[in-house]
Amino acid sequence: MKQLTESIMYVGVNDNKKTIFEGLWPLPYGVSYNSYIVKGDSKIALIDTVEAGFEDEFFANIAQAAGERAVDYLVINHMEPDHSSLIAAVRAKWPDVTLVASAKAVPMIEGYYGVAGNIITVKDGDNIDLGGITLTFKMTPMLHWPETMMTYCPENQTIFSGDAFGCFGALDGDIVDGFEKYRDEMIRYYSNIVGKYGSSVQAAFKKLAGTQISRICSTHGPIWEKEIAEVTALYDKMSRYEPEKGVCIAYGSMYGNTAKAAESLAEELKSLGIPYAVHDLCTESPSFAYRDVFKYDTIAVGSPTYNNDIYPPVASFIHGLGARFVKNRKFFAFGSYTWANASVKMLNECAEAMGFEIIDPGKPFAQGFTKEKCDFKELASTLK
Ligand code: FEO
Numbered sequence: 001m002k003q004l005t006e007s008i009m010y011v012g013v014n015d016n017k018k019t020i021f022e023g024l025w026p027l028p029y030g031v032s033y034n035s036y037i038v039k040g041d042s043k044i045a046l047i048d049t050v051e052a053g054f055e056d057e058f059f060a061n062i063a064q065a066a067g068e069r070a071v072d073y074l075v076i077n078h079m080e081p082d083h084s085s086l087i088a089a090v091r092a093k094w095p096d097v098t099l100v101a102s103a104k105a106v107p108m109i110e111g112y113y114g115v116a117g118n119i120i121t122v123k124d125g126d127n128i129d130l131g132g133i134t135l136t137f138k139m140t141p142m143l144h145w146p147e148t149m150m151t152y153c154p155e156n157q158t159i160f161s162g163d164a165f166g167c168f169g170a171l172d173g174d175i176v177d178g179f180e181k182y183r184d185e186m187i188r189y190y191s192n193i194v195g196k197y198g199s200s201v202q203a204a205f206k207k208l209a210g211t212q213i214s215r216i217c218s219t220h221g222p223i224w225e226k227e228i229a230e231v232t233a234l235y236d237k238m239s240r241y242e243p244e245k246g247v248c249i250a251y252g253s254m255y256g257n258t259a260k261a262a263e264s265l266a267e268e269l270k271s272l273g274i275p276y277a278v279h280d281l282c283t284e285s286p287s288f289a290y291r292d293v294f295k296y297d298t299i300a301v302g303s304p305t306y307n308n309d310i311y312p313p314v315a316s317f318i319h320g321l322g323a324r325f326v327k328n329r330k331f332f333a334f335g336s337y338t339w340a341n342a343s344v345k346m347l348n349e350c351a352e353a354m355g356f357e358i359i360d361p362g363k364p365f366a367q368g369f370t371k372e373k374c375d376f377k378e379l380a381s382t383l384k
Contacts, residue, residue: 001061001062001064001065002175004036004158004176004215004217004223005156005158005215007038007039007040007133007153007155007156008036008037008038008039008153008156008158008215008217009036009037009039009064009065010034010035010036010061010175010217010223011035011036011037011046011058011061011062011064011065012032012033012034012035012036012050012058012061012171013032013033013035013050013051013054013057013058013061014030014031014032014170014171014172015027015030015031015032015033015051015054015170016030016170018030018031021168021192021193022193024192024285024287025168025188025192025193025285025287026285026287026288027168029168029169029170029185030168030169030170031168031169031170031220032169032170032171032220032221033050033051033054033082033083033219033220034048034050034166034217034218034219034220034221034223035047035048035049035050035058035061035083035219036048036160036217037062037065037066037071038130038133038135038153039065039066039069039130039133040129040130040131040132040133041130041131041132041133042130042131043072043073043128043129043130043131044066044069044070044071044072044073044130045071045072045073045074045075045100045128045130045135046062046071046073046074046075046090047075047077047151047160047217048075048076048077048078048083048084048160048162048219049074049083049084049085049086049087049089049090050082050083050085050086051081051082051083051085051086052081052085052086054086055086055089058086059089059093070094070096070097071090071093071094071097072094072096072097072098072130073097073098073099073100073120073128073130073135074087074090074091074097074098074099074100075100075101075135075151075160076099076100076101076105076109077148077149077150077151077160077162077219078144078145078147078148078149078162078163078219079101079105079108079109079112079145079147079148080144080145080163081112082219083162083219084108084109084112084113087099087109087112087113087115088113088114088115091115096118097118098118098119098120099115099118099119099120100119100120100122100128100135100137101119101120101121101122101147101149102121102122102123102137102139102147102148102149103121103123104141104146104147105147106119106121108147122137122149123137123139124137124138124139125137125138132155133153133155133156134153134154134155135151135152135153136151136152136153136154137149137150137151137152138150138151138152138207138208140162140164140200140203140204140207141200142197142200143162143163143164143194143197143200143201143203143204144162144163144164144193144194144197144200148162148163149162150162150164150204150208152211154212156214156215157212157213157214157215158213158214158215158216158217159208159211159213159215159216159217160217160218161216161217161218161219162218162219163193163194163218163219163220164194164201164204164218164235165216165218165221165224165231165232165235166186166189166218166219166220166221167182167185167186167188167189167190167220167221167222168185168186168188168189168220168221169181169182169185169221171221171222175222175223176222176223176224176225176226177222177223177224177225177226177227178222178227179224179227179230179231182221182222183234184291185221186221186231186234187234187238187291187294187295188287188288188290188291189220189221190235190238190239190294191238191290191291191293191294191324192287192290192291195238195290195294195324195325195326196323196324196325197239198238198239198240198241198325199239201235201236201238201239202236202239202240205232205236205239213228214228215228216228216231216232238294241294241325241326241327241328241329242328243294243295243296243297243328243329244275244295244296244297245274245275245296245297245383246274246275246276246277246292246295246296246297246298247265247269247274247275247276247277247296247298247299247300247383248276248277248279248289248292248293248295248296248298248299248300249262249265249266249276249277249278249279249300249301249302250279250281250286250289250292250293250299250300250301250302250314250317251278251279251280251281251301251302251303251314251334252280252281252282252302252303252304252311252312252313252314253280253282253302253304253336254304254306254311257304257336257365257367257369258302258303258304258311258334258335258336259280259302260336260369260370260371260374261302261334261335261336261363261365261369261371261374262278262280262300262302262334263278263371264371264372264374264376265300265302265334265374265376265380266278268376268377268380269380269383272380272381272383272384273384274380274383274384275296276296277289277292277295277296279292281313281314281316281317282313286313286316286317286320289317290320290321290324293321293326293329294326297328297329297330298329298330298331298332298359298383299321299326299329299330299331299351299356300331300332300333300334301314301317301318301331301332301333301334301347301351302314302333302334302335303315303333303335303343303344303347304335304336304337304343305335305336305337305338305340305341305342305343305364306343308340308342309342309343309346310342310343310346310347310350311335311343314343314347318347318350321354322350322353322354326354327354327355327356329356329357330356330357330358330359330383331348331351331356331357331358331359332358332359332360332362332363332379333347333348333351333362333363334362334363334364334365334374334376335347335362335363335364335365336364336365336366336367336369337364337365337366337367338366338367341364341366343364344362344363344364345362345364347362348361348362359379359382360379363375363376363379
């Protein structure tokens, strides 16, 4: 338990055991499931729960924060199970607890956990008085599910933002701020989890305009106090698909030939001082390549031709770009083939469908090519 203000306490937990988030995304630095107690003179609210498996630590944190008092309200900002798993356990511990949720969350609460009754359904602008402390609700659908909302405490100028402004990485020691430390994991979290919902993030920004915010309490990662400007600027930029200069090279390779071309491209970019990152989609999760797609303005994709098609790990990566509505990017393709030169042409078709600017017709290299023959010099110089 960590005291954030006189009336707000952090009661979340760190998960350093899970290695893959949502069954998809690696967690090299763990993840936190954040939950908060808000104490008024007459009532206590718990904002969200944590993932199942952390019951003992979670309830011990709450006991430390609430003392002898019972939890009166459980505010459910988001129903994804990493935050909602212990709803039934909270109701079992405090049978009189009133759940507070959006209308769309109510059937999910019963569907997931068989919990019904004593639920206040809130809409935009509704308030709950905890006794000198108020909670106001702001509907933020599709950030990241349809039922999501944020909860604002005006007396503490604190927004409980759900997944928005969150990041991967367990918390250690000081749980407030640390933007530079968490920046890359914030981009990876955004690109992997929230990236599809840029327009919902922009709608949330509009809704929060004019709200005095001194503290952001999201469901993952640090609490933001001194670095709110940096965090919101990054989320704003990512949700507008606004990149910085650089190249994300993502490739798959069957026998090392397309890898050879990727290495040659990387060496050329390095010699020109152009920022880049290289991702082998056969040996690493696309999670990291998606991070760098959201970071850089150019995507270079390499694929051999396989079954007269794009190589499967690369095809899956490309599908993920479309699913995230990635836009405002330059694109070029490269690859290797033995007898059927199909992959580069097909990658270009995908890029065109996604509205990318194709800056080169592509470089399919035929069998027997060497790294020295992969001529990216002219193409790379246009990116300088
Ligand atoms: Fe961290 Fe969308 O749940």
